[in-house]
Amino acid sequence: MELLTALLLSGWPVLSTCFPRRYHFVEGPLNWTEAQTYCRRTYTDLAAAENSEEMKQLMDTVSSADHSSEFWLGLRTNNVFQWSDRFDGDGYRKWRSYEPDWIEEELCVRTENDIGWWDTSCMEQYPFICYTGTRLEPEFIAVKEPMTWFAAQSYCRENFTDLAKVWNNELHQKVQNLVPFGSSAWIGLSRPPLVWSDGTEFSLSWDGARPRGVSCGAASPKEPDSLDFQPCETRRAFVCYSRPAPVWRRVVKLRLSPADSVELNDPAVKADLLRKARLELKCKLKIQI
Template identity: 30%
Template sequence: MDCVTQILLFLGFSLHSCSHFPPRKYYYVNLAKNWTDAQLYCRGKYSDLATIVSMDDISRLQPAFTYSWAWFGLTDDPKSWRDSMGNDSNSWRSSATGETSKTGYQNWAVSEPSSTNGNEDCVEMYPNGQWNDAPCGALNSFVCYNVTNQNTKTYVFISTLKTWTNARDYCRQHYTDLPMIENNVENNAVYSAKPATAQLWIGLYRVPWTWSDKTQSSFTQWRSSSPNNNGGNQFCNTENPLHEWDDDTCSIKYPFICHQVSKVKTTVRMKFKTRADITDPATNSQILQQLDAELKRRGWTDFKLQWKIQPKKQEEEKLTEPTFG
C-alpha cells in the first residue's frame, strides 16, 4: 500500500503524518461496450472505470487477459477544449494564471483546435490573428506582456524562435508572462504588436486527459507512438495485455476494467504546537481545505473530511468538607 507523507504548512507550523491509500481492486468485465456505456456500468456495479496512477496499480491488474484491448477510465473529452473554452482539468488555461478563461473568449481558426497527432497542447497566433493549437515543442517567435503601475498592459514582440515553454520562461524572467487574451481588444493588441507575417506563441496551454473519477495524476503508460489521435477522433483510452495504453475512438465496443475503492473510516489524531487558535472555525476551514487539496492531488477520491477537537481535560477540583471546632 502506498504511504503518503502529507506536509501542511499553515500559520507557522508544520504537520507530518503518514497514512495509506485504500487500494483499488480491479475487475475485468468481458462485455463489449463503448466507453460511455462502460463508464455507466462500472459506476453502477463498482466505483468507476479503472483509474491507474502508479506501478502499484499496474501490479494489481491481472497479468494477462484473453482479449486484445480493454477500456479504462482515461478520456480527453473534446467538449472541454474543442467545442468551448471549458473549465475542466483538460481545458485551455492561461500561462499567467494557470486558470481557465473567465470570459470564454476564443478566436480559433476554422477547424481548430484539432489536437492533430494527439500532441497539440499549446496555442499559437496565425499571421491573421486567429488561433491554432500546435505542439509545444515547435519553434515560434512570441509576444510577452507587461503590466504598468496603472494596471495597463503593454506588449513586446520577441523575434527569437523558442518552444512554448522556453518562450513562457523568457517572458516571466523579463516581463510578466505570455499574453493572456480574454477579449477582442486584447487579441487585437497582441496582433498589433507583431510583424504582419509573424506566427507566434500566446499564453494558452492545456494538460490533456482526465480520469473518470476526477483523480489528478501525471502517471502514464503510453505505448510507443501513442497517443496519436489517428483520424482525429480518438479521445478515450484502452490498455493491452502488457498494460500499455493507446487512444481510440470512444464509440468502439471493447471489454473494460472497473475499479472498486473500499469504504473506510479513518481517524487521524493530530497534536499542534502553534500560536494559532485551532478552535477558530476559519482556521479549521483553511486546514481542511489544504488537506482536501493534498489528498486529491495524491489520488484520493470520494472522501469527506470532518474536524473534531477533543475537549481539554480539566482537572477536577478537590472539594473539602468544612470542619468545625
C-alpha cells in the same frame, strides 16, 4: 504569561487525497462513456494510475478476475484547450477557419496578426507574448526571440507572470497589435495530449498505439506495459477505482495556567495529561474510552 496549550490526538476526521486507489473490475461490456458513468455512480471514477506501482495493482486486479482481453481505462485524448495558468475565462476562442484541426502533435497555439489562432506543434519556434499585472488589468509584453512553446512559458513565468491569456475581444486586439503583420507569436493556450477521467495528470510512459483524434485508452493483461487507443464507442469490460474510508482522529485541548509549572517531557506529567484528556472526552464528547 500566555497559557500553555497541550494537544492530544485521539480521533478527529481527516480527509486526504493521498489514500491509495482500490481497483474494481467490471465485466460490462459498455462503451467508454457508459463505463465512466457507471464508475462515477458506483465507485469514484474510471481507473487512473499515477505511477507504475498503481498500474501493476490495476493489472493484477484484472488478472485475478481471469480476464485476458482488452478493457477500458479512464484515459482519453484531451480535446480541451486550457490557458497556461489554468484560468479558462468564459471559453473565449479566436480560431482561424478550419482550426483547430486536432492533429496529434499540434498541442500549442500561436496567433498570426489578424488572421486568428492556429494549433501548432509545441516544438516549433516563434516569438511570444507574456503578460504581467492582474487578471482584470493585464499588461502584455512581446518577446522577439523565437522559442518553443515550453521554453516561452518558462521565460514568461521567470520574468513576468505567464504566457498571454486572452478571454475577450479587447484583450485579443491588444495582443494582436504586438504581433507584426504576417508574423506569428505563441500565446498561453495548449492542451495536454492525454488526460485521466478524474483529472489526474497523465505521467506514465507506454508502448503501443498513439492516440489520434478523439479516442479512448484500453489495456490488456497480456501486454501490461502497453496502452491502446480505440474509438470510444467500442463496448468492452472496464476497471473502476475507489478510495478507502478516511482515518478518524480527535483533538483534545488541555489548558494549563501560568501557576501550573510542569515539565512536559516528564513521563509522570505525560501520563497525567493523558488521564485528564480521557476524562475530558468522557465528559464532553460522551464516548466510551
